Amino acid sequence: MEWINPYHLQVASFVLINVILGTSIYVTLSTGQLSLGNAGFMSIGAYAAALLATKYALPIPVGVAAGALLAGAAGALVGIPSLRLSGVYLAIATLGFGEVIRAVAINWESLTGGAVGIAAIPQMGRVVLAGARDLGFSPASLGLKPNQFISLTVFLILLVAAVLTVAFFLRLGRSRVGRAYAAIRLDERAAEASGIPVTYYKVLAFSQGAMVSGLAGALYAHATSFISPADFTYHRAVEILVFAVFGGSGHILGPAFGAAFLTVVPEALRAISHYRYILYGVLVVLVVIYRPQGVIDPPLLRRMRGDRAAEAA
Amino acid sequence: MFLEQLINGVTLGSIYAIVALGYTLVFGVLDIINMAHGEIFMFGAFVGMLLVSKAGVPLPVAFLGAIAVTGAMGFLLERAALRPLRSRPGASNLASLISTIGVSILLENAAHRIFGAGNHPFETPFAEIRFPVGPVNVYLVQVLILLISLLLMAGLALWLSRTRGGKALRATAEDLTTAGLLGVDTDRMITVTVVIASAMGGVAGVLIGMAFNYINNQIGLSMGLKGLAIIIFGGMGSVYGAMAGGLILGLSETFVVAYGSSGYRDAIAFVIIIGVLLVRPQGLFGQAAPGTGH
Numbered sequence: 001m002e003w004i005n006p007y008h009l010q011v012a013s014f015v016l017i018n019v020i021l022g023t024s025i026y027v028t029l030s031t032g033q034l035s036l037g038n039a040g041f042m043s044i045g046a047y048a049a050a051l052l053a054t055k056y057a058l059p060i061p062v063g064v065a066a067g068a069l070l071a072g073a074a075g076a077l078v079g080i081p082s083l084r085l086s087g088v089y090l091a092i093a094t095l096g097f098g099e100v101i102r103a104v105a106i107n108w109e110s111l112t113g114g115a116v117g118i119a120a121i122p123q124m125g126r127v128v129l130a131g132a133r134d135l136g137f138s139p140a141s142l143g144l145k146p147n148q149f150i151s152l153t154v155f156l157i158l159l160v161a162a163v164l165t166v167a168f169f170l171r172l173g174r175s176r177v178g179r180a181y182a183a184i185r186l187d188e189r190a191a192e193a194s195g196i197p198v199t200y201y202k203v204l205a206f207s208q209g210a211m212v213s214g215l216a217g218a219l220y221a222h223a224t225s226f227i228s229p230a231d232f233t234y235h236r237a238v239e240i241l242v243f244a245v246f247g248g249s250g251h252i253l254g255p256a257f258g259a260a261f262l263t264v265v266p267e268a269l270r271a272i273s274h275y276r277y278i279l280y281g282v283l284v285v286l287v288v289i290y291r292p293q294g295v296i297d298p299p300l301l302r303r304m305r306g307d308r309a310a311e312a313a
Numbered sequence: 314m315f316l317e318q319l320i321n322g323v324t325l326g327s328i329y330a331i332v333a334l335g336y337t338l339v340f341g342v343l344d345i346i347n348m349a350h351g352e353i354f355m356f357g358a359f360v361g362m363l364l365v366s367k368a369g370v371p372l373p374v375a376f377l378g379a380i381a382v383t384g385a386m387g388f389l390l391e392r393a394a395l396r397p398l399r400s401r402p403g404a405s406n407l408a409s410l411i412s413t414i415g416v417s418i419l420l421e422n423a424a425h426r427i428f429g430a431g432n433h434p435f436e437t438p439f440a441e442i443r444f445p446v447g448p449v450n451v452y453l454v455q456v457l458i459l460l461i462s463l464l465l466m467a468g469l470a471l472w473l474s475r476t477r478g479g480k481a482l483r484a485t486a487e488d489l490t491t492a493g494l495l496g497v498d499t500d501r502m503i504t505v506t507v508v509i510a511s512a513m514g515g516v517a518g519v520l521i522g523m524a525f526n527y528i529n530n531q532i533g534l535s536m537g538l539k540g541l542a543i544i545i546f547g548g549m550g551s552v553y554g555a556m557a558g559g560l561i562l563g564l565s566e567t568f569v570v571a572y573g574s575s576g577y578r579d580a581i582a583f584v585i586i587i588g589v590l591l592v593r594p595q596g597l598f599g600q601a602a603p604g605t606g607h
Contacts, residue, residue, distance in 0.1 A: 092541050103583075285412050
């Protein structure tokens with residue numbers, strides 16, 4: 001089992017967290033709303049999960065669920081008043097929300113640990129290993145070293161979370177809700193005229209996006225075992241946006257592809273990693289100009305499936 | 314104490330106002346938010362720092378240098394990231410928001426590569442000169458900042474209201490298509506606007522260096538976010554709203570730090586915009602409701 005490399009698994013784990021984050025911005029974008037507050041919602045999920053685990057010693061799944069739900073509730077709270085806004089106004093208001101959350105995280109030292117953050121958050125891989133050992137299991141029986149087992153466990157948990165998240169929204173896209181989202185994105189007034197409760201669905205999408213961000217944040221806290229306000233800055237919000245812009249926001253696989261590609265490539269090409277963000281900037285401008293729908297769009301997916309008849313129709 | 318804080322607040326606020334004017338000019342004409350404005354401002358500050366602290370040239374030359382560099386950056390920004398989107402039918406103003414975010418990522422990290430992450434001292438030869446005015450001491454730097462800002466704002470207001478170029482710009486802002494039909498070279502007006510706005514950002518960059526005596530590669534982001542807050546507060550595209558909003562933000566930050574907690578200083582701007590967006594979304598001086606008509 002020498003080929004199981006903790007470093008590769010760690011990169012893969014970050015890919016999966018970023019895929020979840022890419023999904024979170026996709027959900028709000030699928031109603032035509034651009035939110036730059038996902039880093040803020042992510043931090044709500046991360047802090048809630050970390051505090052519940054460190055201060056109240058609650059089990060990790062409970063904390064992760066609570067973090068996601070709390071972020072979703074915050075999303076609904078922010079979403080309802082923000083519906084009066086659209087386009088760039090919404091983008092800036094949500095950006096402002098993220099910055100306010102970060103200022104609170106820095107200044108509410110008694111709760112959040114201030115700028116230093118929260119350390120020693122139970123790491124999910126270690127927790128699983130400890131639990132397995134109590135049951136008399138040893139990773140050596142699988143031919144794994146303990147650190148290989150830990151990294152592999154984190155990866156597998158995140159894989160399940162990412163696949164479930166993407167699958168949920170794939171399914172949602174084919175449901176009444178997903179069709180309502182698409183109608184709102186195409187033409188809000190026409191959607192309203194055809195009897196779709198636009199306000200309800202926009203708040204729902206906003207809240208779902210926030211909840212998925214919160215989930216990613218909570219998983220991030222338990223994967224890295226350390227969080228600080230520096231993890232949830234404006235740059236994080238922009239990075240999430242770049243996943244969707246580069247990968248494409250017309251289909252859920254777009255942001256997922258963007259997240260995976262933009263996480264792996266800088267790791268694989270060490271030489272360019274110093275210029276990573278400079279390249280991000282160039283990439284964003286080029287994509288917006290030459291392929292505004294992003295790399296992945298529904299026609300491309302249909303071609304890849306070889307479903308030429310559907311495209312011709 | 315109160316008077317000194319008042320002076321500090323007005324000085325800071327006048328710099329904010331100039332940054333916000335850069336945003337508001339571009340928004341007024343193009344209906345887009347130039348997210349790279351903060352980073353252009355930062356490059357202005359760095360050019361000023363290099364010229365004043367490293368090359369030792371007189372301050373006016375530093376201003377000219379910063380104006381030249383940031384003006385050129387504005388020109389390139391317009392050509393590379395805005396014009397290609399304009400020619401494409403159906404491109405929303407979110408597309409240009411995102412492409413300017415791309416430019417801002419590029420510039421911020423380029424500055425990080427070129428200048429490093431630390432603070433750079435911005436030394437002006439007269440930083441310590443001050444004189445008593447009534448009960449308080451006023452620094453010469455503060456007077457200079459205020460003077461330059463007022464001149465810049467007055468110049469801009471005069472140019473917009475009294476000259477042919479200003480009229481063409483206002484016409485373009487009012488209605489791009491109609492202005493074009495009436496013979497205004499709108500593409501040229503847009504370039505002129507972005508260049509002027511960027512050059513104002515460059516001036517503001519030098520002013521902030523003079524005010525704080527140091528700069529780093531983070532000031533673009535923090536100032537950019539504050540500039541956004543101000544134009545939301547003052548009303549998008551409103552020149553006088555940007556001026557008033559800048560002063561109000563400068564004063565409230567100064568007084569919150571003086572009499573309250575310094576930790577929340579950078580959050581004030583956002584608390585203000587969230588409040589304004591909810592209560593009066595068109596801003597203090599704005600007219601059209603946001604989200605309609607664009």
